[in-house]
Amino acid sequence: MTEQVPFTDVYVDDTIVERVVETVESRRYVKGPRVEELEAQFAETCGVDHAVGVSSGTAALYLTMKAAGIGPGDDVLVPAHTFFATVSPVVELGANPVFVDVDPQTYTMSGTDLAEKAEDAESPEAVVPVHLYGQPAAMDAIHGVSDAHDLTVIEDSCQAHGATYRGDPTGSLGDAGCFSFYPSKNMTVAGDGGILVTDDADLARTARELRNHGRDGEGNHVRVGLNHRMNETSAAAGIEQLSHLADWNAERAAAAERYNERLDDVDAVELPMQMDDATHVYHLYVVQVPDRDGLRTHLDAKGIQTGVHYDPPVHQTPAMRDALDEIPSLPVTEELSKRIVSLPMHPRITDEEIDRVASEIRGYHE
Ligand SMILES: Cc1ncc(COP(=O)(O)O)c(C=O)c1O
Structure with a gap:
């Protein structure tokens, strides 16, 4: 039987199991010390003052936008080359997503297109750069536009835990940053979970209230909020x-390096571009190829799992066709969506597995 190369892998060890069992036995499941401890440690990792643990990355984005005052009539500049949840909170809040194309090399938000779209927008309020696949967006260009238009910068860092841009961690690069702990992410919480981080004490307090039925520290319902809390077991x-x-x-980066070396001379394959002034944490290792679907079928037959992140792009999903007055044209995003394939990537992938994947890709293109 062909040996499988899994796309990803979730890490569990005895310590994790013990900590979760201890928590179950403690009978303290919500609003307890473990969420506070994770918040303190995560804030420190990001080099910011506040972190608010929540039920998912989507909740982190939704609560951050709501706490930042995003609502009906506001334009929020977002990429379409991203996971749906970058954009769905904008629509849920009654605001308008204004789609920005991405840079063809880094795949993150194009500063040039952002400048144009912000100029044309009627009521630009916020921009959501996505640190896609684990690589920070080019924040200097984004800050140039956000400063000019007084935009709130909300980082979607759901794929970039621990990445840095010019030495600063993601999550500290805007007004607030949002992370997902979905099981495939660079770190998880043994289930769904997310966290938002910020230096803005008011935004953190508002988000904290919004995640807990709009309650303040004394338990009063001071605003309308739902329940987006993180569990203690998580x-x-x-x-x-x-x-x-x-x-x-570091193990993900080493795996990416090995893929790069093994695939460097395969002309049909365009390797991921790594910016000089950033660290890339390779949540995903994504290459471009001319015949993506054919290659995926070939790899699948050899037991190699792959993914596509993302096709269709968000602006072309049926949900957005319903939500938007007009579907924009985003040439780079649209072309990329047909050419990208995500190869197996996780910290425990072996050299042999990487070599096998690379040799099958090489074989397919010879
Ligand atoms: C870029 C991006 N944004 C938002 C999310 C949403 O996170 P979650 O699945 O935890 O709600 C994810 C992950 O799934 C993501 O990759």
Whole structure:
């Protein structure tokens, strides 16, 4: 039987299991010390003052936008080359997503297109750069536009735990940053979870209230909010996972390096571009090829799992066709969506697995 090369892998060890079991036995499941501990540690990792643990990355984005005052009539500049959840909170809040194309090399938000779209927007309020695949967006260009138009900068860092831009961690590069702990991410919480981080004390307090039925520290319902809390069992696992994050990111980077070396001379394959002034934490290792679907079928037959992140791009999903008055044209995003394939990537992928994937890709293109 062909040996499988899994696309990703979720890490569990005895310590994680013990911490979760201890928490179950403690009978303290919500609003407890473990969420507070994870928040303190995560804020420190990001070099910011506040972190608010929540039920998912989507909740982190939604609560951050709501706490930042985004609502009906506001234009929010977003990429379409991203996961749906970058954009769905904008629509849920009654605001308008204004789609910005991406840079063809880095795949993150294009500063040039952002400048044009911000200029044309009626009521630009916020921009959501996505640190896609683990690489920070080019924040200097984004800050140039956000300063000119007084935009709130909300980082979607759901794929970039521990990445840095000019030495500063993602999450500290805008007004607030949002992270996902979905099981495939660079760290997880043994289930769904997310966290938002910020230096803005008011934004953090508002988000904290919004995640807990709009309650303030005294338990009064001071605003209307739903329940987006993180569980204590999740935080217990997250604290242990966070302690491994830097090592795992280094292992991902080493795996990416090996893919680069093995695929460098295969002309049909365009390798990921790594910016000089950033660290890339390779949540995903994504290449471009001319015949993406054919290659995926070939790899699948050899037991190699792959993914596509993302096709269709968000602006072309049926949901957005319903939500938008007009579907914009985003040439770089649209072309990329047909050519990209994500190869197996996780900290424990072996050299042999990488070599096998690379040799099958090489074979397919010979
Ligand atoms: C770029 C991006 N934004 C938002 C999310 C949403 O996170 P979650 O799945 O935890 O809600 C994810 C992950 O799934 C993501 O990759």
